[in-house]
Amino acid sequence: xxxxxxxxxxxxxxxxxxxxxxxxxxxxxxxxxxxxxxxxxxxxxxxxxxxxxxxxxxxxxxxxxxxxxxxxxxxxxxxxxxxxxxxxxxxxxxxxxxxxxxxxxxxxxxxxxxxxxxxxxxxxxxxxxxxxxxxxxxxxxxxxxxxxxxxxxxxxxxxxxxxxxxxxxxxxxxxxxxxxxxxxxxxxxxxxxxxxxxxxxxxxxxxxxxxxxxxxxxxxxxxxxxxxxxxxxxxxxxxxxxxxxxxxxxxxxxxxxxxxxxxxxxxxxxxxxxxxxxxxxxxxxxxxxxxxxxxxxxxxxxxxxxxxxxxxxxxxxxxxxxxxxxxxxxxxxxxxxxxxxxxxxxxxxxxxxxxxxx
Ligand SMILES: [Zn+2]
Numbered sequence: 001x002x003x004x005x006x007x008x009x010x011x012x013x014x015x016x017x018x019x020x021x022x023x024x025x026x027x028x029x030x031x032x033x034x035x036x037x038x039x040x041x042x043x044x045x046x047x048x049x050x051x052x053x054x055x056x057x058x059x060x061x062x063x064x065x066x067x068x069x070x071x072x073x074x075x076x077x078x079x080x081x082x083x084x085x086x087x088x089x090x091x092x093x094x095x096x097x098x099x100x101x102x103x104x105x106x107x108x109x110x111x112x113x114x115x116x117x118x119x120x121x122x123x124x125x126x127x128x129x130x131x132x133x134x135x136x137x138x139x140x141x142x143x144x145x146x147x148x149x150x151x152x153x154x155x156x157x158x159x160x161x162x163x164x165x166x167x168x169x170x171x172x173x174x175x176x177x178x179x180x181x182x183x184x185x186x187x188x189x190x191x192x193x194x195x196x197x198x199x200x201x202x203x204x205x206x207x208x209x210x211x212x213x214x215x216x217x218x219x220x221x222x223x224x225x226x227x228x229x230x231x232x233x234x235x236x237x238x239x240x241x242x243x244x245x246x247x248x249x250x251x252x253x254x255x256x257x258x259x260x261x262x263x264x265x266x267x268x269x270x271x272x273x274x275x276x277x278x279x280x281x282x283x284x285x286x287x288x289x290x291x292x293x294x295x296x297x298x299x300x301x302x303x304x305x306x307x308x309x310x311x312x313x314x315x316x317x318x319x320x321x322x323x324x325x326x327x328x329x330x331x332x333x334x335x336x337x338x339x340x341x342x343x344x345x346x347x348x349x350x351x352x353x354x355x356x357x358x
Contacts, residue, residue, distance in 0.1 A: 021149055022315075023278040024338045025264070026232045028118070029257055030111060030162070031239030031298060032284040036254060037309050038095045040073025041065040045247050048292035061248050070097075077251060078258035085265065086311065090280070091319045091358070094309025099325035102308045104286060105332045105353075109298050109305040111239070114285030114331060115168050121335030121352025133167040140168075141335035143175045144349045145230045145342060153177055154226040159219035161236035163208040169232065177222065180234075182210050185218040192221045205244065209236045212253070216260045220267060227273065229342070235260070242288060242296050279314035279341035281334060310334075312358070314341055319358040329356050 035042050043066070046056050056062050067073045075082040086092055094102035106113040106123035116128045119140040127137050146156040156176040158169040163181025170176055179185050185196040199214040212235045219233050235257055241249035261282075268274040289295045290304035298305035308331060312319075336346035336355035346355055 020273050020277070021229055022342055023229045023231070023274055024145070024342050025230075025268075025278060025280045026118075026334070026338060027261070027264075027280065027282040028115070028232075028234045029238045029254075029282070029284050030234070030236045031242060031286055031288055032254070032309075033288045033290075033295070033304075034094055034096070034307055034309050035290065035295075036074075036077065036251070037092075038074060038097070039070035040067070040075075040077040041251060042295070044292050045295055049245075049247060061251060065251055077254050078261075080258050080262040080265070081311075085261065085313060086321065088320075090311055090313035091317070091321055091323060092309060092311040093323035093326070093329055094307070095322055096307070098322055100323040101328040102283075102310045103328060103330050104306045104308060105330045107300055109286045109300050109302065111162070111285050112164060112168060115165070115234070117331045118283065118285065118334045119169060121346075121349060122332055131164060133164045135167045135173065136169070136171050139171045139350060141338055141349065141352075142169055142230060142232060143171060144335075145339065145344070146176055148339075148344050148348070149229065149342065151229055154222070155228045156230040157219070157222050157226070157228045158232040158234065159215050159222065160232075160234035161209050161212050161215045162234065165234055176230075177226070177228075179215075179218055179222075181208055185214075185221070187218075187221050188225070189221060192217060204237075204240065206240050209240050212237050212257065212260070216263070220263065223264075223267065230338075233264075238284075245296055276315045279316070279338075280312070281337060281341075282311040282313075283331065283334065284308050285331075310356075312337075312356075314358075316341065317358040 046062055065076050067076055093100045104114060106117045107125050112131045113128045116136060117123045120138040142156050154177050158178045160180035165180035166178055169178055182199060187193055195214060195217050199210050204211055237253040241253060268278050286298050287305045287307040288298045289302045294302050332353040333356045336352045339346040339349055340355040346352055
């Protein structure tokens with residue numbers, strides 16, 4: 001009898017999980033270059049920062065991240081992403097060495113235009129041309145998914161390290177759950193409440209960007225408590241440390257981000273309603289310069305800043321590993337891809353570019 005009840009419970013749990021629509025998660029790493037994502041440590045940058053008499057091999061960064069091949073270096077930088085997620089579950093486009101290209105269709109090559117292109121499904125270069133915290137004039141895919149699936153506000157959530165996301169992710173303020181920049185986060189957990197207070201005591205060098213560690217903690221807490229069907233996690237430190245010329249911190253941020261992705265993945269795999277029912281897209285808002293002279297920068301005048309990458313993990317996609325020799329894809333296709341994954345009709349979402357197919 002006891003066994004039967006356990007079996008009944010298992011069946012009920014599986015049935016309840018099957019009723020929920022598939023979940024979609026978007027993750028962005030601000031200004032993450034293809035050079036690091038596909039090749040790990042860039043020795044030319046380390047060499048460019050040496051003082052007179054110093055050797056690259058003696059630097060802590062070199063000791064931690066150097067290896068002879070790009071494949072070995074990138075796996076040292078992001079061991080979970082390359083060693084597990086991309087190897088066994090997903091695929092990634094954007095490596096030019098394999099004839100794979102991902103680009104931006106907006107012409108600005110900085111953050112707000114990049115994120116707006118991703119979330120709206122189309123570049124709007126005349127309307128979106130600065131990083132000022134001006135409300136997005138176009139409905140985002142996050143708002144569309146909430147309305148079309150009749151989800152509650154908490155079931156569509158955006159957590160971001162950069163404060164301007166409060167303006168980017170919604171055309172109509174209050175339509176989804178947003179926590180962006182230095183902003184308190186309410187939780188029933190005493191530990192998370194302490195983390196929320198601590199974000200204000202641990203400032204970054206930048207006024208509008210908090211540490212990614214807080215953004216991730218709050219997003220995972222929200223996942224656990226509200227079980228959203230749509231989650232956007234927008235991490236920022238890969239860009240800000242690069243602007244500051246702190247290549248050591250840039251690489252450390254990649255490795256921390258890799259750990260966050262593992263935390264997220266492990267949590268999803270432990271939940272029947274998310275395991276094998278969740279699609280994840282990981283990408284960036286823009287590239288940056290290709291050389292030691294301009295790797296800190298991006299924008300329309302910086303060669304390479306329009307080149308990006310995109311990683312996919314979806315139970316409905318067969319493809320594994322790295323994309324090779326395919327027609328170029330663009331950031332404007334992300335919105336329709338998320339709608340496609342969630343079972344909706346992307347053609348009903350404004351004038352979004354077509355979804356990416358594996
Ligand atoms: Zn930037």
